[in-house]
Amino acid sequence: MKINLRVKLTLSFILVVLLTGTLSIIIGFNLILDKLVGQAQSTVLSHINTSQLIYADNIDILNLQVNRLSVSENFTDAFLSGDRQVLQDIVPASREELSLDILNVAGSSGRVLARGGNQEVHGDSVVGLTFVRNALEEERPFAGSAILPQAYLQKEGSDLARQAAIKIVKTPRSREDRREIENRGLIQVASSPIIHQGRVIGVVYGANLINNNFEFVDRVQRLVYENEDYETSDAGNVTIFLDDVRVSTNVRNADGDRALGTRVSEEVYDTVVRRGETWLGRAFVVNQWYISAYRPIRDLEENVIGMLYVGIQEKLFQDINKRTLAIYILMILGGSVLALLLSLYFIKRILTPYRTLIDSSKQLARGSYKKVDIDSRDEVGELARAYNKMISAIRERDEKLREQTEQQLGQSEKLASLGRLASGIAHEINNPLTGILTYSSMLLEDFRDTEFEEDLQTIVDETMRCRKIVKGILDFARETKLEKEKFNVNDALKQAISLLERHYNFHNIDIVLNLDENVPEIMLDLNLMRSVFNNLAVNASDAMPEGGKLMISTRFSPKSHLISIDFTDTGIGIPPENLSKIFDPFFTTKEPGKGTGLGMAVTYGIIKRHNGTINISSQPGIGTTVTIELPMETEIDMSPVT
Numbered sequence: 001m002k003i004n005l006r007v008k009l010t011l012s013f014i015l016v017v018l019l020t021g022t023l024s025i026i027i028g029f030n031l032i033l034d035k036l037v038g039q040a041q042s043t044v045l046s047h048i049n050t051s052q053l054i055y056a057d058n059i060d061i062l063n064l065q066v067n068r069l070s071v072s073e074n075f076t077d078a079f080l081s082g083d084r085q086v087l088q089d090i091v092p093a094s095r096e097e098l099s100l101d102i103l104n105v106a107g108s109s110g111r112v113l114a115r116g117g118n119q120e121v122h123g124d125s126v127v128g129l130t131f132v133r134n135a136l137e138e139e140r141p142f143a144g145s146a147i148l149p150q151a152y153l154q155k156e157g158s159d160l161a162r163q164a165a166i167k168i169v170k171t172p173r174s175r176e177d178r179r180e181i182e183n184r185g186l187i188q189v190a191s192s193p194i195i196h197q198g199r200v201i202g203v204v205y206g207a208n209l210i211n212n213n214f215e216f217v218d219r220v221q222r223l224v225y226e227n228e229d230y231e232t233s234d235a236g237n238v239t240i241f242l243d244d245v246r247v248s249t250n251v252r253n254a255d256g257d258r259a260l261g262t263r264v265s266e267e268v269y270d271t272v273v274r275r276g277e278t279w280l281g282r283a284f285v286v287n288q289w290y291i292s293a294y295r296p297i298r299d300l301e302e303n304v305i306g307m308l309y310v311g312i313q314e315k316l317f318q319d320i321n322k323r324t325l326a327i328y329i330l331m332i333l334g335g336s337v338l339a340l341l342l343s344l345y346f347i348k349r350i351l352t353p354y355r356t357l358i359d360s361s362k363q364l365a366r367g368s369y370k371k372v373d374i375d376s377r378d379e380v381g382e383l384a385r386a387y388n389k390m391i392s393a394i395r396e397r398d399e400k401l402r403e404q405t406e407q408q409l410g411q412s413e414k415l416a417s418l419g420r421l422a423s424g425i426a427h428e429i430n431n432p433l434t435g436i437l438t439y440s441s442m443l444l445e446d447f448r449d450t451e452f453e454e455d456l457q458t459i460v461d462e463t464m465r466c467r468k469i470v471k472g473i474l475d476f477a478r479e480t481k482l483e484k485e486k487f488n489v490n491d492a493l494k495q496a497i498s499l500l501e502r503h504y505n506f507h508n509i510d511i512v513l514n515l516d517e518n519v520p521e522i523m524l525d526l527n528l529m530r531s532v533f534n535n536l537a538v539n540a541s542d543a544m545p546e547g548g549k550l551m552i553s554t555r556f557s558p559k560s561h562l563i564s565i566d567f568t569d570t571g572i573g574i575p576p577e578n579l580s581k582i583f584d585p586f587f588t589t590k591e592p593g594k595g596t597g598l599g600m601a602v603t604y605g606i607i608k609r610h611n612g613t614i615n616i617s618s619q620p621g622i623g624t625t626v627t628i629e630l631p632m633e634t635e636i637d638m639s640p641v642t
Contacts (some may be wrong), residue, residue: 126152134191164211254287
């Protein structure tokens with residue numbers, strides 16, 4: 001049966017709408033899920049930030065309280081009186097007033113003079129505690145988180161030691177740990193030196209034990225989640241970990257008790273504790289899934305000693321996702337009907353300009369830069385204008401690449417030709433120079449203290465200068481084989497600079513090294529590369545006769561696999577008209593007799609043999625930067641330097 005084109009198109013569009021509608025529902029479901037998960041993670045990340053601020057605020061308040069005590073007249077007078085009983089009266093009262101778990105005073109030697117809690121124990125040394133030692137040695141306050149071993153807790157009182165002890169609960173997917181009890185204490189602590197007449201006479205420190213203390217986690221839960229419940233449990237929870245053990249939490253286990261002693265998975269532990277990074281994602285917490293965030297808690301030495309956790313029930317977002325998906329399906333069905341009605345009208349108008357773009361793209365692939373002429377103010381017109389800009393950019397890039405390639409080939413060919421010519425000339429000149437130098441030296445010895453001595457000395461000096469020039473020519477044109485080895489560019493720079501710093505030319509030059517520690521080892525000829533570094537450093541010193549700064553930096557780009565080395569000086573700079581001649585053999589701006597003009601040409605050849613590039617930028621009166629880029633994985637060119 002014959003079917004007209006309209007029916008065919010209509011049937012085709014129906015099929016397309018059905019397929020696209022189905023795909024839209026599938027894709028939409030995943031997009032909505034991703035969006036909700038992203039929103040959940042964003043919410044959790046906001047909550048962990050809030051929790052961290054509150055945690056830090058508690059430490060700041062503690063720090064202010066301890067600092068105020070350290071500068072109070074009561075504490076200072078009690079110290080100066082030498083009567084420990086006075087301190088023994090003041091410290092417990094201050095501890096009760098400030099509601100601290102620990103408040104102690106120690107002398108300048110670090111031995112405890114008075115405890116606010118367990119008053120019977122004193123005279124023991126607490127200098128082993130970082131926050132005490134730092135306050136005494138650096139004579140300034142310290143505040144943060146710390147781990148207090150069981151031995152110290154016992155000295156503070158058996159009640160604190162019992163509070164700190166938490167039975168470790170075996171938890172699925174946690175790391176291997178044979179301990180049965182966590183008896184260390186995680187504390188928020190502040191210490192401050194007591195200073196009299198510019199001298200530290202003691203230290204006061206206070207702390208609150210977090211183990212089995214739920215004030216912080218419940219406060220954050222009330223503030224962040226507003227005690228919101230979802231179904232039969234809390235919508236969100238907060239936990240503080242010592243290492244990977246829950247020591248303060250409002251997460252509940254199956255019995256409804258706080259899940260103290262349970263542990264996180266080894267995956268979270270590796271990310272947060274071992275690598276010191278924030279973990280954000282979906283996690284099974286005790287008995288159900290949560291969208292969770294874990295952030296490291298660090299001590300005063302920046303070591304990760306625990307974690308701060310917040311989480312929101314995943315089921316809450318899953319139910320939102322179901323409702324949103326139902327609305328989305330209804331929208332897709334309505335949109336599909338409308339799309340079917342409008343498709344026939346727009347198909348012709350849409351396809352025509354796209355066909356034009358396709359034809360132009362094919363011509364571009366064949367090397368034609370012809371632009372398209374589409375007069376439209378909608379997205380198709382924007383696409384056409386963007387396409388035309390792309391055509392212009394491709395043409396400009398191709399022309400620039402062609403020009404750069406021609407310049408590089410010209411420079412390489414010029415250096416190669418000059419190298420071969422220079423090598424031949426140098427060999428021919430070297431033998432006569434040797435004869436001249438030998439006989440002139442002999443004549444100089446015979447005519448010492450005569451009227452001919454000065455002239456003969458001039459002949460010897462100028463001959464030596466010629467020999468130096470010949471040596472430079474031979475170095476430029478040498479055909480030695482590269483002795484490559486695996487080496488770190490940073491180490492090569494350090495070795496070269498350590499020798500140059502002793503030279504008198506660098507006595508008034510400040511050499512600053514800014515070396516990227518992530519620079520990998522590469523294959524290079526160490527001796528040749530050292531000569532490159534020496535030449536660039538000496539050139540920089542010559543450009544700073546009155547002194548200045550030479551900054552040498554390295555960096556590694558994993559994306560491009562390039563190692564970059566920058567030599568930046570604060571010298572007189574290079575005039576623009578001379579920049580294009582820097583790598584030309586025998587070009588020099590130095591005074592006669594102070595340079596052969598081969599140094600940069602040789603340097604260029606060495607870098608090219610390492611398959612690298614070298615570029616120079618300069619501003620007269622401001623300074624010059626020489627940038628070397630060496631590829632990490634490219635084989636070294638074993639051809640002659642020229």
